[in-house]
Structures are given as C-alpha cells and as structure tokens.
Amino acid sequence: MARFGMKMACTFLALIGLSLAGMAPAAAAAPTRTTDLVGNDVSWPQCGKTLPAGQAFAIVGVTGGLANNTNPCLAQQLVWAAGSTGGTAQPKVALYVNTANPGLAGSWWPSSNSYAGTQVANPYGTCGGGVDLACSYMYGYAKAYDDATIRGVSNPGDYFWWLDVETGNSWQTNTGLNRADLEGMVAYFTSITSGGAAGAGVGIYSTANQWGTIAGTVPVSSPLGGLPSWLAGAKTLRGAKSICSSPGLTPGSPVSVTQYVSAGLDYDYSCH
Structure with missing residues (x-):
C-alpha cells in the first residue's frame, strides 16, 4: 500500500522488540517476540530483501504499486508466505491488490461491457467509453480479472483478496464513480471465491479518511457494504x-x- 501502513513501502515483520506499552526498542537491543500473534505483508518494495520469519499470517501484494502492473517478486513472496504459522482467525496467506479509477488518463479504459471474452452483467447499464458509472464498473471488473488471471496467482479462487484503497493512486473526484469501480472489482473477486476454499473472499484496506475521500458515503445497498x-x-x-x-x-x-x-x-493484528 502506499504509505500509511501497507503498500508502497514497508514489510510486515512479526512483532519484534516492542513492549505492550508501545515503546520502540533501543537500536542496539536484540529483537524479541511478544506473545501476541501478528502478521506481516510484503510486496514489490521488499524485492531482494530478507523477509521476516515466524509470522502468524501473511498478506502478499499481487500488484506492483499500481492497479495495472505486477509485483515482480510475487512468486518468491508467495513461497515465503506459505511458511506462516497460523493461529489467528486470518488465513495463513491472503493477497492484496492496488486499486484506482484513472478514467481516460489511464493506459486503458473500457468501451463496452465485454472483457476477456465475457459479457459482464453491469448494474449501471452499458459502457460506451465515457467516464461514467457503467465504464467505471467495467474498469474495476477488468483489473480484478487481470489480478486473478495474468499476474501469476495459482488457484485465485482459494484466496482472500484485499482491495488496497489509497489516495496515492489515481481516482475520480466523483466518489460515486470510484464506488462503481470498486464494486466491479468486488463482483469479479466474489464470483471466483464464492466456491473457493474456506476463508476465501474479498475485503477493503484503507483508513477512514482516505476511504471517505475516495468512496464517500457507501449506500447500504452497495455490494461494498458488509x-x-x-x-x-x-x-x-x-x-x-x-x-x-x-x-x-x-x-x-x-x-x-x-x-x-x-x-x-x-505489522498486522487479527481482531478476531
């Protein structure tokens, strides 16, 4: 994530040398582990770096900082993630993807309700190439399809997919368009995970402020709800x-x- 926590920069190391009072360890102190089970997530910024060991769960970035590129170290990091110890309510390995709604400023923008040979049921009508609800939905659907099918993820329906929603990526000023984009992503990921392994599904990563800026107030009827x-x-x-x-x-x-x-x-903490 970009950088209030996850994506554009740091790793998730199982908790090292922090007291329950939240104090940072002295620079020369030997690392110690708390009794709390914590997880880590990694992505392209950790390429070529030594990854932590002993994490309870891992979340690996599939994309490389943008909604339309690939983490070049995805394969190696998935192997690392498979060594997670478990013990929390989270799956041992989950995935996250960057999200965006660049409109016509992007390298690609949809012009129909068809993608990769599939005619998509679009709740916003027919996409004709404009920056509107229908095409925003199709853009999100297409990016999710790519994340699951062309970036090197085997058995994508067996994972939990987190949508990384941050202001560091490209978004429309109209929050309704951004919600439609994210709804398209949710629709695709839900379609592949509904019959997948236990724990498969889709969720949202953000902060309240960034989410509000990008998506605004989400109607109860939206697929983003819940x-x-x-x-x-x-x-x-x-x-x-x-x-x-x-x-x-x-x-x-x-x-x-x-x-x-x-x-x-x-670092990540499982709330349940």
Missing part, C-alpha cells in the same frame, strides 16, 4: 488493538485486521 475492513493508521500494537473497535469502512463492515507501523516496518 465487507471486512482492514484498518491502517496505528503506530503501536496497542493502537492496532484499540482500533479493532472502530467502525468499519462500509455499513455493516466488521473490522477484521488492523495495521501499525514501527521503525519503518508494517
């Missing part, structure tokens, strides 16, 4: 635990995971 939330923004494990009780990003959304950043590293 999706699990992964909340970023905490600075300590204690802070991450506390925001488990915060409202989710959409109506009826449970807060499933929270994230905190310490000493340039990202």
